Amino acid sequence: MALLKTYDMTVRYGGLAANADVSIEVPAGKLVGLIGPNGAGKTTFIDAITGFTAISSGRVEFDGKDLAGMTPDRRAHLGLVRTFQSLELFEDLTVRENLLVASERPTWWSFLLDLVRPPRTSPALEARVTGALEALGLEGIADRLPMDLSHGQRKLVGVARALAAAPKLLLLDEPAAGLDTVESQLLGQHMRGFLDGGTTIFLIDHDMGLVLNVCDYIYVLDFGRIIAEGTAAEIRKDPAVIQAYLGQSAGEMQAQAGESVAARVSGTETGGATHG
Amino acid sequence: MSDIIFFLLAGLGLGSLYAMLGAGLVIVYRGSGVINFAQGAFAMYGVFTFDEARRNGYLRLPWFDFLPTHTVNVPVSIKLSDEGVSTPVAFVLAIAMAVLIGLMAHFLVFRPLRSAAPLGKVIGSLGVMLYLQGVAQLNFGGTGRQPEAITPDGVFQNFLGLDKAYPQGAFWAVVLAVVIGAVLWLLFQFTRFGLATRAASSNEKGAVLLGYSPQLLAALNWVIASVLATLAAIIVGPIGGSLTPIGLSALVVASLGAALIGRLTSIPITMAGGLLLGAVQSLLGFWASKDWFPTILSSGARDVVPLVAIGLVLFLRGKKLPLRGTVEEKRLPLAPYPVRIKQHMIVWSVIVIVAAFLFEDAGPRSVFALALVTSLIATILMLSSVVITGYIGQISLAQLSLAGVAAFIMARMMADGAKLTPDGAVIPFPVSGPGLPWPIAALIGILVAVIVGVIVGLPAVRIRGVQLAVVTIAFAISLQTLYFENSKATGLTAGAPANVKPASFFGIDLKSIGDRGLKDRPEFMIFVLVVLLGAIALVANLRRNGTGRRFLAVRANERAAAAAGINVSRTKLLAFGIAAGIAGIGGVMLGFNQNDVSSAGFVYQASLAYLAFAYLGGITSVNGAIVGGLLAPAGLITVTGAYFFADAEIENYTAILGGLGMIITAIQNPNGIAPTLQPLFQHFGRWLRAARGPEWAAAGKRLGPTFVVGAVLGYLVWPLRVETYSQFWMPLLGGFLALMARGIYKQARAGGHGAPPGAHGAPPVAATTSTPAPAEVG
Numbered sequence A: 001m002a003l004l005k006t007y008d009m010t011v012r013y014g015g016l017a018a019n020a021d022v023s024i025e026v027p028a029g030k031l032v033g034l035i036g037p038n039g040a041g042k043t044t045f046i047d048a049i050t051g052f053t054a055i056s057s058g059r060v061e062f063d064g065k066d067l068a069g070m071t072p073d074r075r076a077h078l079g080l081v082r083t084f085q086s087l088e089l090f091e092d093l094t095v096r097e098n099l100l101v102a103s104e105r106p107t108w109w110s111f112l113l114d115l116v117r118p119p120r121t122s123p124a125l126e127a128r129v130t131g132a133l134e135a136l137g138l139e140g141i142a143d144r145l146p147m148d149l150s151h152g153q154r155k156l157v158g159v160a161r162a163l164a165a166a167p168k169l170l171l172l173d174e175p176a177a178g179l180d181t182v183e184s185q186l187l188g189q190h191m192r193g194f195l196d197g198g199t200t201i202f203l204i205d206h207d208m209g210l211v212l213n214v215c216d217y218i219y220v221l222d223f224g225r226i227i228a229e230g231t232a233a234e235i236r237k238d239p240a241v242i243q244a245y246l247g248q249s250a251g252e253m254q255a256q257a258g259e260s261v262a263a264r265v266s267g268t269e270t271g272g273a274t275h276g
Numbered sequence B: 001m002s003d004i005i006f007f008l009l010a011g012l013g014l015g016s017l018y019a020m021l022g023a024g025l026v027i028v029y030r031g032s033g034v035i036n037f038a039q040g041a042f043a044m045y046g047v048f049t050f051d052e053a054r055r056n057g058y059l060r061l062p063w064f065d066f067l068p069t070h071t072v073n074v075p076v077s078i079k080l081s082d083e084g085v086s087t088p089v090a091f092v093l094a095i096a097m098a099v100l101i102g103l104m105a106h107f108l109v110f111r112p113l114r115s116a117a118p119l120g121k122v123i124g125s126l127g128v129m130l131y132l133q134g135v136a137q138l139n140f141g142g143t144g145r146q147p148e149a150i151t152p153d154g155v156f157q158n159f160l161g162l163d164k165a166y167p168q169g170a171f172w173a174v175v176l177a178v179v180i181g182a183v184l185w186l187l188f189q190f191t192r193f194g195l196a197t198r199a200a201s202s203n204e205k206g207a208v209l210l211g212y213s214p215q216l217l218a219a220l221n222w223v224i225a226s227v228l229a230t231l232a233a234i235i236v237g238p239i240g241g242s243l244t245p246i247g248l249s250a251l252v253v254a255s256l257g258a259a260l261i262g263r264l265t266s267i268p269i270t271m272a273g274g275l276l277l278g279a280v281q282s283l284l285g286f287w288a289s290k291d292w293f294p295t296i297l298s299s300g301a302r303d304v305v306p307l308v309a310i311g312l313v314l315f316l317r318g319k320k321l322p323l324r325g326t327v328e329e330k331r332l333p334l335a336p337y338p339v340r341i342k343q344h345m346i347v348w349s350v351i352v353i354v355a356a357f358l359f360e361d362a363g364p365r366s367v368f369a370l371a372l373v374t375s376l377i378a379t380i381l382m383l384s385s386v387v388i389t390g391y392i393g394q395i396s397l398a399q400l401s402l403a404g405v406a407a408f409i410m411a412r413m414m415a416d417g418a419k420l421t422p423d424g425a426v427i428p429f430p431v432s433g434p435g436l437p438w439p440i441a442a443l444i445g446i447l448v449a450v451i452v453g454v455i456v457g458l459p460a461v462r463i464r465g466v467q468l469a470v471v472t473i474a475f476a477i478s479l480q481t482l483y484f485e486n487s488k489a490t491g492l493t494a495g496a497p498a499n500v501k502p503a504s505f506f507g508i509d510l511k512s513i514g515d516r517g518l519k520d521r522p523e524f525m526i527f528v529l530v531v532l533l534g535a536i537a538l539v540a541n542l543r544r545n546g547t548g549r550r551f552l553a554v555r556a557n558e559r560a561a562a563a564a565g566i567n568v569s570r571t572k573l574l575a576f577g578i579a580a581g582i583a584g585i586g587g588v589m590l591g592f593n594q595n596d597v598s599s600a601g602f603v604y605q606a607s608l609a610y611l612a613f614a615y616l617g618g619i620t621s622v623n624g625a626i627v628g629g630l631l632a633p634a635g636l637i638t639v640t641g642a643y644f645f646a647d648a649e650i651e652n653y654t655a656i657l658g659g660l661g662m663i664i665t666a667i668q669n670p671n672g673i674a675p676t677l678q679p680l681f682q683h684f685g686r687w688l689r690a691a692r693g694p695e696w697a698a699a700g701k702r703l704g705p706t707f708v709v710g711a712v713l714g715y716l717v718w719p720l721r722v723e724t725y726s727q728f729w730m731p732l733l734g735g736f737l738a739l740m741a742r743g744i745y746k747q748a749r750a751g752g753h754g755a756p757p758g759a760h761g762a763p764p765v766a767a768t769t770s771t772p773a774p775a776e777v778g
């Protein structure tokens, strides 16, 4: 069953259609990827799904519910949880507190209890947070502040925070940007781990190696439109995709994914995608 | 009909003042991203300089003599002639003063603050305002002045056939405003300087490309704004009647209304908005005297209109207003996780309870009892700023007004129209009311404060940063004029205080005034202490629990907070409600302390001062609120200072020192005082626990010489200025000051601040394991 489905979703910024008639489907339990050149509209897509930007036309359905008019926090409560491309951690809270914030589900009277009783968190909550920390190997830095962490660690904390919210669908916006190859591979393994834990994942990344390696199904976006979709093997061969990536200037390409993109896209990289 | 037209036209005089001040606000905002709350104070200093030179022949410089001697002094005024200089000379002097003040504001305050958080800039400009007010009170006196107008002071009879006399001053004011508006427009639209300024306001690199230094541009814009303010006040000011430092500084509020109408970017729209505000105010003033006008609004409508305009404009435009801060928004200081709350509470309780009994019936030293109570209550009020500004990052300048709401409602709820208290004392202004017992009356007061607080918070859903600050000032002024000062709403004769019945607890009287008429009753101080400890527990628990985490998440990043499932709007309103509740508790205690409530205690300027002192103490922590409370006006530190320096008349300098403190804190130490002191205290505490005889001896050896030197200096220097108490207290104080200076010096040399103090969990391990050398103490 499709967990997330969009129907001809269009997002306009003024005259620019950052997403044009995008229809995609994310089946439960799968890892679906979205790739595309700079400015293709990938972040816009996540923004639209999670309620951070308004949809001009079309429809989004999550878990069988139409999301129209729903605020971002409601969507998060439904299990639609995202990360941000730029680092958007809560700088004043420790790593553990960052995760706690995302995992707590307060009631309207929680604040009354919070005012009068000393600090307390439920064991279930602790378990969830600890689980998310362990899933990304962050136990050692749980009591540090984000500003004391390396860029790679901060990225992982962002993912862990989303995971702590017990998402049904985890939307990751370029989680591997700025990570080195080893870190990036490790992240790929972690993601397969989340899948085994029952979380569906939607992954945006420029790291072709990562996307092609771990994703079950891939969509390719260019100038706001879906130009191709399929398994990693199909995407590697797709002429439109090669065109979209090779059509860019060399400088841009290097900036986004390193020199080996073309090579990877055209299939020289042999690491086969894992099909689930 | 002709009346309406006439009164609209009549208001243009004052409107042109708003227009010109508003234009200055826009210019400064575009030039350096600061909303200059001191704009009215600039105008004030300028027009007083003008009047003082023309009337008495003195040029009063914008600083004060801070040297503690009679023999060596800082020049603070220049005598120009015996009986006043000619108008043109005075005019030139005033403009020169405006240039000087503009340059000082830029180079000494706002340039250092250029990359500070919006709150830091707000505090900086409030500091400048307070400083200029304080200096003006010293230099020109706090009483009203009526400068002679330099425009013709006749009237146009039967103006425009409207059958009324129109003052010529107002006419010339409008002409001036229009001319200045045109000149400014030409300047910014068609000169290279204007182009560069506009380029710089969107992107600093733009100005650099045009060959200008952004800082030079900012300085020039400050000068233009300051000169504009002075010019406006000299020409238009006199038509408004008598001028006072405080009254003129308050002009900034209506001017902000005008500036916000112009979206803080357009000078012509701002000036048109200013003229319109003046006109509408004048018309409302006229209508307020009519029978059909709602009587409850008749006294306040005039002042509230500009504020309604501000709020509405901002709210309707939502987040579309150009706000530089959003681009490079800097963060507030960390809000540390509070540790060892109980231990701190016990220590403080013991100190306060000892003090409560020590100062009972202590003759002249009873002033300390009152000061301590004042500080404790101020701490409660500042805790509300800790929640709303420290935890969730919303700048509210209305917290004291919310306290006022609670106090007034409580007074009314416990009133019963009786003319005598149970002990037979006369109640000067009896008000009818339901006569509820004190706990219920207080609770109702606090609840109403919470409701009003949530309403004050509504704009925060769509407005952020300094603009929210402006809107909260608008609320503060509205509450003041429409409620506290409105005899129709309070049932009091104008300006009279409402009686507050003392509280009691199972037969124990909790009156603040004892038999001797002095406010030194230990029972009351303990009552205040208990309430304060309760408030501290609330605020500390909040920070350590989920609600506080959500507040900090919203403060850090609203988008990420929403993504984490936090309803940002509701969380902000919740914070406003909680903060208002705490402010309400403080307000109720203020009422009990004074035995009455009056509008004078809750003027919006006092609200500004409270936020400023909370910032000074450290806005993000309970400890900061405690330090802020000690520093508060009429609090322990001021009173102690006034007691020891009886002849220095320190109370004349509180505004100046407060303003300077705010500026210096905003620049040098945005974390506030508490986080800086905390490591020192921790260190000292550990040393005390570990110290035995030999350690004490070693400490004496190390610190003794410093203390003696300080004591000798205290003995030699201070008596030159301070005659009383010097024989004993001054050397002692000098000794301690020397120790403090030594400690600060050592700490600075030892490598600055290190880790943020008290952050997260256990104290630094290294410090606990090694026995600290006594040299680092104190």
Ligand SMILES: Nc1ncnc2c1ncn2[C@@H]1O[C@H](COP(=O)(O)OP(=O)(O)OP(=O)(O)O)[C@@H](O)[C@H]1O
Binding pocket: A013, A014, A016, A018, A036, A037, A038, A039, A040, A041, A042, A043, A044, A045, A085
């Ligand atoms: N708030 C906005 N207003 C106007 N245009 C926008 C806005 N947000 C994004 N855009 C434009 O929409 C297009 C798509 O942007 P988006 O950030 O979604 O691309 P992206 O695929 O995530 O790119 P990148 O790989 O750089 O992250 C871009 O041309 C961008 O300039």
Ligand SMILES: [Mg+2]
Binding pocket: A042, A043, A044, A085
């Ligand atoms: Mg993107």
